[in-house]
Structures are given as structure tokens and as C-alpha cells.
Amino acid sequence: IRSKLNILNVKIVEQQSEEAEDFLRQQHHLHSDELGTLQKQIRAALNVQTEKKAKADREELLASGTVKKRGKKDVTKVAEDITNTLQRNTELLAAMVRQQEETVKNLATSSAEVDEVDGEYRTLSSVLVSSHRLVTKIGQRAMTDTILTYLCFFLFLCTVAYVIQKRIFY
Numbered sequence: 001i002r003s004k005l006n007i008l009n010v011k012i013v014e015q016q017s018e019e020a021e022d023f024l025r026q027q028h029h030l031h032s033d034e035l036g037t038l039q040k041q042i043r044a045a046l047n048v049q050t051e052k053k054a055k056a057d058r059e060e061l062l063a064s065g066t067v068k069k070r071g072k073k074d075v076t077k078v079a080e081d082i083t084n085t086l087q088r089n090t091e092l093l094a095a096m097v098r099q100q101e102e103t104v105k106n107l108a109t110s111s112a113e114v115d116e117v118d119g120e121y122r123t124l125s126s127v128l129v130s131s132h133r134l135v136t137k138i139g140q141r142a143m144t145d146t147i148l149t150y151l152c153f154f155l156f157l158c159t160v161a162y163v164i165q166k167r168i169f170y
Helices: 002-014 018-066 072-169
Strands: none
Touching: 002 018, 002 072, 018 072
């Protein structure tokens, strides 16, 4: 999970768009919080189990000092209790593993979406650059056409003035 978070950090730095960067930061924060929560839960579960085991060992040592010989029923009861505790621990750890797998799947899905958005952004960036160049060229050509139109109109007026001058004054 940490390696995926590091990859996500790299993607955040590479982003040129504020929206994409904010989205990635939100995803990173969400998954970091989930990772922290999972680590706390695992530590808490381990601490509880360690305390239970220490307490059971203490009680067993104290009980063995007062009772010299345990019966088969007592040994069977202790073995059942230990087995039940181990089964609960196994189920708890399995639930945590499933939750972590789900988190990893979510992180992988988010990473794939981020990669897809990044690819689209790069494609659109190149299209925007090309479009900008075309619009600039069209603007230059429109300006040239306008200048030529006014120049031709001026030449036409000069020609009309010349023809009128020749007809009226000669």
C-alpha cells in the first residue's frame, strides 16, 4: 500500500492541472487515512491478544501452584478456550486482510483512473496547442485579407478619380 501511495505522490507532482492535482491529493489523503486506521486496528488487536495471553499464562502459573494435579476435564477446557481464542484471532486477522485487500483494490482502481485522466490530459494539451497555432494563423490571414481589401478599395477609388479627372477636365 505504501508503494502505491508513493506512486500516487509522484503522480501528484507530475500533474499540471489544479483539478487533477486536487483529486489526487484527496485520493492520497483518503488512502493514507485508511492505511493508518488499519495499522492502528492491527496493533490494537495484537495488544489485546498479547494481554490476554499474558493474563492466561499468569493465571495458569498461579493456578498450577495451588492445584497440584489437573483433571482431564480442566485440561480439555483450557485447550478449548485456547482454540476458541485462536479461532477468533484468525477470524479477526482474516477480516483485516480482506479490508486491506479492498483498500488495495480501491487504490489500484484510483491509480488506473489517474493514469487514464493523465493520458487524456496530455492528449488534450497537444490538441489545445495545435488549435492555438491554427487560430493564430487564421487571425494573421484575416488581418492580411483586411489590409489587402482596403488597399484594393483605395486603388479602385484612385482609378475612379483618375477616370473622372480625364473625362471632365480634357
